[in-house]
Amino acid sequence: MTSNQAKSSAAFSASSQASLPDSLEPSGAGGREPGMMAFLREAWRSMRTTGAIAPSSIHLGNGLAAPLLAPGSRGPVRVLEVGAGTGTVTRAIASRLGPGDRLEAVEFNPAFVRLLTRALRRDAVLSAVSGQIRIIPESITELPLAERAYDVIVSCLPFTNFTPETVRSLLERFLTALVPGGHLTYFGYLGTQPARNLISSRAEAARHRSVGAVLTEFSAHYGSGGSGGIVWRNLPPARVIHLRAPERCAVPAGTAAALAAAPDRPWLRR
Numbered sequence: 001m002t003s004n005q006a007k008s009s010a011a012f013s014a015s016s017q018a019s020l021p022d023s024l025e026p027s028g029a030g031g032r033e034p035g036m037m038a039f040l041r042e043a044w045r046s047m048r049t050t051g052a053i054a055p056s057s058i059h060l061g062n063g064l065a066a067p068l069l070a071p072g073s074r075g076p077v078r079v080l081e082v083g084a085g086t087g088t089v090t091r092a093i094a095s096r097l098g099p100g101d102r103l104e105a106v107e108f109n110p111a112f113v114r115l116l117t118r119a120l121r122r123d124a125v126l127s128a129v130s131g132q133i134r135i136i137p138e139s140i141t142e143l144p145l146a147e148r149a150y151d152v153i154v155s156c157l158p159f160t161n162f163t164p165e166t167v168r169s170l171l172e173r174f175l176t177a178l179v180p181g182g183h184l185t186y187f188g189y190l191g192t193q194p195a196r197n198l199i200s201s202r203a204e205a206a207r208h209r210s211v212g213a214v215l216t217e218f219s220a221h222y223g224s225g226g227s228g229g230i231v232w233r234n235l236p237p238a239r240v241i242h243l244r245a246p247e248r249c250a251v252p253a254g255t256a257a258a259l260a261a262a263p264d265r266p267w268l269r270r
Contacts, residue, residue: 056085056156059233060187061092063240064154066228067183071098078149080177081105082140083156086115090126090133093154097129106136106143113137140170145177153178155186164210171218171243178245185228187238188215218243 068079076098084090084105093103107113113135120130136143140157153174159167174184196208219241228240 056088056238057231057234058088058092060231060238060240061088063228063231064089064156064185064187065092065096066240067152067185067242068093068096071096071101074098076100076102077151079103080145080150080153081156082153082174083107084112084116084135085109085156086112087119087123087126089154089156090116090119091123094125094129094133097132101132103129103133104136105133106138106140108137108139110137141166145173147176148179149177150182151179152183153185155184157186159186159215160188160192160208160211162211163207164214167211167214171214175222175243175245180245180247182245183224184222184243184245185240187231187240190230190237190239215241222246 068077079093079097079101081089081093081103084107090103090105097103105116107116116135120126120133120135126133155170155174157170159170162170171184178184193205193208193212196205200208222243222245224242224244228242231238231240
């Protein structure tokens, strides 16, 4: 995959994690339509690339955000969400943010960026912590990630649509960007390999198997002792995977939040 192809894949990735309409707009007359219409429009444009057939559910969002414990039981944390889409997982993360926490939400699709920006003002959950959230309208393939910059990374990227080399590179970058012992969660739809075997070319099916091998390898090395389980209340059902960055040294909880005063992140200074 060329850099332009990787950028294109990342740009389309958010539609695989686009939100249910009520996670975007406040309830009330006409509040639900914009999110669903945006999802349908963007999914139609990128269906071949993302493979998304329906918006992700809030249940999947909650599973991905599970490593964020209640604010009173931990120190301040920094969170990175990759492929924020129209906000299902963003909202789940936001509902768990404490006063000193910060969230960076990366989204490349301009239509979804506009929805997320509006949701920061209108959505009850997001607007309550909007000052702690930054939307980054860039491709993750071109966005520099500092080492040990985050306590939690939530990836909503459709890994099985990338090359195995791209997936390996992304996972390595995510783990490097985490503090020792930091959390990485992502998801995969159930039954995708049999489907690819039936409807795809041999080369495409082989690529999909190679990506699966990379994901299995990382899960074996960095798995947290079990995945986050299967989320059946999603279409299609999805499995949440939970990895932990190696404990290279003893680092106090919330170390990434303490790095918020770095010169390249002035908006995070407390």
